[in-house]
Amino acid sequence: MRIIHCFILTILFLLSDNFLAQQLPLPFQDYRDIKARPTSLTRKYLTPTRIVWTSDSGNGKYVINAQSILKQGTGQADLNAGTYLKLIGDNTNKGGIILDFGKEIQGGLEIITSINNKNPVGKVRIRFGESVAETMSDIGGEGGATNDHAMRDFIITLPWLGRLTVGNSGFRFVRIDVVDTDTEVEIKEISASFEYRDILYLGSFRCNDEYLNKIWLTGAYTVHLNMQDYLWDAIKRDRLVWVGDLHPEVMTINSVFGYNDVVPKSLDLARDITPLPAWMNGISSYSMWWIIIHRDWYLYQGDLEYLKEQQEYMSRLLKLLSEKIDENGKEILDGNRFLDWPSSENTEAIHAGLQSMMVMTFEAGEELSRILNDKDSETLCQSTLKKLRKHVPDITSSKQAASLLALSGLIAPKKANDEVLAQNGVHGMSTFYGYYMLDARAKAGDYKGAIDNIREYWGAMIDLGATTFWEDFDINWMKNAARIDEVVPEGKVDVHASYGGYCYKGYRHSFCHGWASGPTTWLSRHVLGVKPLEAGCKKVRITPNLGDLDWVEGTSPTPYGIIEIKHTKQADGKIKSEIKAPEGVVVVK
Numbered sequence: 001m002r003i004i005h006c007f008i009l010t011i012l013f014l015l016s017d018n019f020l021a022q023q024l025p026l027p028f029q030d031y032r033d034i035k036a037r038p039t040s041l042t043r044k045y046l047t048p049t050r051i052v053w054t055s056d057s058g059n060g061k062y063v064i065n066a067q068s069i070l071k072q073g074t075g076q077a078d079l080n081a082g083t084y085l086k087l088i089g090d091n092t093n094k095g096g097i098i099l100d101f102g103k104e105i106q107g108g109l110e111i112i113t114s115i116n117n118k119n120p121v122g123k124v125r126i127r128f129g130e131s132v133a134e135t136m137s138d139i140g141g142e143g144g145a146t147n148d149h150a151m152r153d154f155i156i157t158l159p160w161l162g163r164l165t166v167g168n169s170g171f172r173f174v175r176i177d178v179v180d181t182d183t184e185v186e187i188k189e190i191s192a193s194f195e196y197r198d199i200l201y202l203g204s205f206r207c208n209d210e211y212l213n214k215i216w217l218t219g220a221y222t223v224h225l226n227m228q229d230y231l232w233d234a235i236k237r238d239r240l241v242w243v244g245d246l247h248p249e250v251m252t253i254n255s256v257f258g259y260n261d262v263v264p265k266s267l268d269l270a271r272d273i274t275p276l277p278a279w280m281n282g283i284s285s286y287s288m289w290w291i292i293i294h295r296d297w298y299l300y301q302g303d304l305e306y307l308k309e310q311q312e313y314m315s316r317l318l319k320l321l322s323e324k325i326d327e328n329g330k331e332i333l334d335g336n337r338f339l340d341w342p343s344s345e346n347t348e349a350i351h352a353g354l355q356s357m358m359v360m361t362f363e364a365g366e367e368l369s370r371i372l373n374d375k376d377s378e379t380l381c382q383s384t385l386k387k388l389r390k391h392v393p394d395i396t397s398s399k400q401a402a403s404l405l406a407l408s409g410l411i412a413p414k415k416a417n418d419e420v421l422a423q424n425g426v427h428g429m430s431t432f433y434g435y436y437m438l439d440a441r442a443k444a445g446d447y448k449g450a451i452d453n454i455r456e457y458w459g460a461m462i463d464l465g466a467t468t469f470w471e472d473f474d475i476n477w478m479k480n481a482a483r484i485d486e487v488v489p490e491g492k493v494d495v496h497a498s499y500g501g502y503c504y505k506g507y508r509h510s511f512c513h514g515w516a517s518g519p520t521t522w523l524s525r526h527v528l529g530v531k532p533l534e535a536g537c538k539k540v541r542i543t544p545n546l547g548d549l550d551w552v553e554g555t556s557p558t559p560y561g562i563i564e565i566k567h568t569k570q571a572d573g574k575i576k577s578e579i580k581a582p583e584g585v586v587v588v589k
Contacts, residue, residue: 039229040262042198045110045191047072048099052132052173053487055096062088062095069099073189077112077161084114085187087124089178095185096177098135100485101192103467104512106225106235108167109174111158112189119160121186123179128152128171130236130511131484131496135175143497143506149237155179158187165193170225170235170512172467172485197227202557203256205523208550212451212523215458219520222468223252226514231266234471234510241266243286243293244338248435248521249514250293254300255524258557263297264306276316284324284333285354287317288361295364298371302536302559308372315377318365321358322384329390331355339400340432341472341502349398356404359388363408371535395420400433403440417444426457426475434458435518442526447545451527454519464495469516471504484511528565530556539586544575560584 048070054063064086087095109128113121127145129135129152137145139153147153150169158164174192178185205216226232226249233245250263270280270290280286291314298307324333331354338344339353366381392410395402399421406416421441429437434457441450460478461470465485477499482492500509525531529544537558544567546552553566561582568576581587 040197041195041228043107044194044196045075046101046105046194047191049102050100052098052100052485053136053175054098055093055177062090062093063097064088066097069097069187069190073112073191075110075112075163075189075191077114077163077188079115079161081116082114082188084116085190087176087178087183087185087187089181089183091181094178094181096175098129098132098173098175099190100132100173102172103221104130104170104172104225104235105192105194105196106170106228106512107193107195108165108169110163110165110189110191110193111176111187112163113158113161114186114188115161116186117158117160117184121158121160122183123155123157124185125153125155125175125177125179126166127175128167128169129173129175130171131494131507132173132486133482133484133488133494133496134507135173136487137497137507145507146237148508149239152236158185168195170510195228196225197260197262199224199227199257199260201256202258202562203524203555205520205528205552205554207527207546207552209455211455211459211462212549214462215454216520216523218462218467219252219458219469219517220256222512223249223256223514223517223520225468225512227253227257227260227262229262229265230269231262231514233515234513236510236512237508241269243267243270243280244283244289245432245513245515246270247289247293247296248432248516248518250297251435251521252514252517254296255521255530255556259301259303259559264303267293267297268309271310271313276313277320279335282336283338284335285338285357288321288357291317291361291368292364295368298368298535299532300537300558302538304371304535307368311372311374314365314368315374318362318369318377318380318384321361322380325358325384325387329387331358331388331391333358339404340430341504342428342430343398343400343433344502346396346398346401348394348396349401352393352396352398352401353404355388355391355393356401356408356410359385359408359410360404362388397428399428399437400430403433403436406440406443407436413440413444417441417446417449422446422449426453429453429457429475431470431473431513431516431518434516435522438518438522438526442522442545447526448547450522451547451549454522458516458519466511468512471510471513471516472500473516474499524554524556527552528554528556529567530563530565532558533588536560537585539588540581541588542577542579543589544577546575558582558585563587 056063069085127135232239233242274280337350343349362381362385369377402416402420405411406413438450465483480493481495482488488494497506529542531541533539551568556563564580566578
């Protein structure tokens with residue numbers, strides 16, 4: 001009996017959940033308690049939309065069955081021998097192909113090989129490109145491509161009858177070439193592995209000018225791609241949380257997506273990796289942008305508990321900033337003194353911009369301190385503002401400086417607009433500070449001038465084939481420029497290779513940079529006319545400024561739901577507005 005009893009106990013133990021969990025393969029285990037880094041990203045596989053180029057020169061010897069690669073596949077290798085893409089290499093040519101996925105995306109490349117290959121298949125060279133020309137370039141040299149931050153040019157060995165996903169970068173185009181001589185590679189499927197946040201575009205903008213509609217949506221999409229697990233500056237490079245860059249991006253998120261956890265997550269990262277007295281990203285203005293972003297984020301989202309989490313760091317940061325002013329009220333900030341790259345060598349403009357930003361920061365600090373009932377910080381901000389306003393820098397000819405001087409109230413917006421911002425069209429604009437230039441023009445009442453700037457400056461990038469907005473742009477680049485979505489014709493200028501400065505020369509230049517999304521927010525705030533007056537959009541002012549437009553309609557997200565808006569210009573020039581706001585939101589005009 002005792003032997004039988006022990007046998008039964010042994011059987012019961014072997015059948016226990018604990019024993020099975022230890023003995024069965026991993027898929028049968030409960031993963032809920034396994035520690036893993038979370039992600040908010042979705043992955044989808046995109047089929048190429050067109051073939052841009054092949055190395056064949058029309059003879060059909062080195063690239064065979066190219067059109068087969070444009071058919072949507074299953075994502076699965078199989079034993080069937082079909083009609084698939086073949087890339088062939090010999091002593092005179094190496095089969096190569098450039099594919100277009102239709103628009104800029106963030107992710108990698110999936111390649112599935114067939115049963116007809118050798119084992120292993122052989123080596124291929126892969127080159128990602130934000131332009132067609134970038135896929136045809138080599139690493140290094142003046143204007144050359146780089147593998148900085150994300151690999152864009154590398155050689156891999158393909159598996160026989162298998163599936164391989166490679167790369168993680170921002171791109172629209174991909175070039176694939178065989179590497180070895182006497183090589184034949186057969187590829188069943190090629191897909192882009194697209195990684196993004198699967199979120200709704202709650203905000204919208206539409207008017208009678210399709211050009212502006214496309215610009216609004218392009219700015220929104222540019223930021224959407226950069227909403228990875230953190231809010232990046234760009235999906236090619238630097239793929240980092242640059243706090244100054246965040247401000248235009250956060251404003252676009254407020255106008256398009258509403259609340260998204262990528263914003264507090266990124267702001268908290270910047271705070272937690274920057275112990276005071278260090279400056280965020282090593283740049284004094286970027287620590288100031290952190291305070292301004294919190295003010296704007298709270299105004300749109302109204303999350304008081306989250307704001308309270310910032311109080312201790314913010315009060316110490318305001319104290320640190322208050323010590324960077326001389327007895328005459330002039331800022332004496334240390335660290336990297338930076339506004340944006342085009343103004344980075346203009347010391348007078350930088351000082352004017354930093355003086356203005358100090359005013360804007362302490363205004364935001366005073367407002368937030370009052371909300372947090374932090375009397376000491378509120379008093380500090382008030383006394384510091386009084387001191388700062390004693391010193392008014394020269395306006396200079398810099399549009400960056402003029403815009404901040406106007407927004408801070410150190411000079412009259414009309415003076416900034418008339419003397420600087422309205423001069424020379426879009427010459428002197430920049431993708432980052434273009435947002436503040438537009439905002440300053442609006443503050444001066446020159447909405448038509450700002451709308452014209454949007455059409456000419458951001459519209460020019462779209463005219464060159466852009467599906468996202470760039471790290472930098474100069475209107476002079478349009479002269480004899482080739483489109484970025486074609487092989488550069490003889491006699492035309494390769495915009496990607498030929499231009500750019502500082503850290504973005506040539507193909508290192510990012511063509512999907514979130515700080516360039518300013519027109520999206522601006523059109524929603526000033527043309528559609530939606531501006532929150534109380535935290536969490538409990539009260540909003542809706543004041544349309546149509547300029548030369550006949551009508552505009554759209555939506556604006558709030559924590560309470562969507563505001564639906566339509567403005568129509570009547571024959572007498574007056575605007576008829578139709579507004580539907582959710583319960584909990586008060587609209588004033």
